[in-house]
Amino acid sequence: MRPTSRASLLRVFAPLLGRVPVGHLGYLWRRMRNEKPHRFAGQIRINTFFPPYPSPAFDRFCEAVAARRRVPFSVYLAATGACPCDCRHCSYGHRRRDALSPQQALDLVAQAKALGACTLGLTGGEPLLRDDLESLALAAKPEMATIVFTTGCGLDAARARRLADAGVDCVTVGVESSEAAAHDAERRREGSFAEAAAAVRACREAGLYTALSTIGFREKLDSGELDRLYDLASRWKVGELRVLAPVATGGLAGCASTMLSPEEYRRLGEFHVRHNCRRGGPAVACFAYLESDAMFGCGAGYHHLFIDAGGEVCPCDLTPLGFGNATAEPLADIWTRMERFFPAPRRGCLMRQIGRCLPADGTALPLPREASEGLCAAPDPGAPLPEGYRRLLRNRAR
Secondary structure, X not given: OEEOOHHHHHHHOHHHOOOOOHHHHHHHHHHHHHOOOEEEOOEEEOOOOOOOEOOHHHHHHHHHHHHOOOOOOEEEEEOEOOXXXXXXXXXXXXXXOOEOOHHHHHHHHHHHHHHOOOEEXXXXXXXXXXXXXXXXHHHHOOOOEEEEEEOOOOOOHHHHHHHHHOOOOEEEEEOOOOOHHHHHHHHOOOOHHHHHHHHHHHHHHOOOOEEEEEEOOHHHHHHOHHHHHHHHHHHOOOOEEEEEOOXXXXXXXXXXXXXXXXXXXXXXXXXXXXXXXXXXXXXXXEHHHHOOOOOOOEOEOOOEEEEOOOOEEEOEOOEOEOOOEOOOOOHHHHHHHHOOOOOOOEXXXXXXXXXXXXXOOOOOOOEOHHHHHHXXXXXXXXXXXXXXXXXXXXXXXX
């Protein structure tokens, strides 16, 4: 990985010139000063929020932006619900531990591609438990970039080479502490920190773009642990550190107190900007910043979609609201039906609004369609859009 100038992004976004409002391009250009674009294997990476450039996936992304279409830029598919770890915060908690059949999984990848998705995230559970994971990554090509989200369990040199041969664009390894003992305790799996470290080494040696991911709990924010994790990411020479805000879902369903205050969200945003504005080190993709009102807001159900290992379709992997099962009806029909509730990006994470309404008694997730639709009121048509969309969608009929 090597840095690239912000000026190089002029070429990246050139396909949008004359096709989107000048004010929108100006907004993007100004906001890029808070990112750390870098080169890897002949491509420019902004962060994993965007497909790599150049690529057919990035071209597809630009076409969807120019057309102002409601398209799932990213579709995350839980390849399996099984996992060797038992994390208390697991967003997959209280879901069935199904595994899609090979044909079902391939069919869902094809349906996601047909919807216009630009990025396919293969998650779980632990997706590497699937021997056919590489076939799903291959099926996504060339239109979709692929990200594998893993604990690192079982990711040795041979598996890393298989992922590279399948054209995987990024492997993201979850790390919950810079200290091995604390990480293992959070995973409730002895040796999981060593597995994560070995996985990162294997991916880098195989030529795979590699990122670390962590949950930005307030304890990490207050103790300086996030900075120590950034230092770890630097030592491990990964391209990016992804920081997700905690959400009261899955294993944390009913634990609304774990969600951050507006001030804590602001501090996570400062973490994003501070490290991206420094020379050297990996990029930071902090979703408290990227999905803030000043940026792109909450794209759940509008530019993002999650399908669990049982085929249940949800607006986001952190929003356990079910709107139909894609093994029983076409994904396109479910996506169209969801537009009533997700006609535009929202200001504020949807789960910050409804997280307190999720049951804390171990109720199976996602919630059934009727309950989900009851919780998820459509936004006011006159509600202000996130700044990242205000100019782009201002004159679009909604």
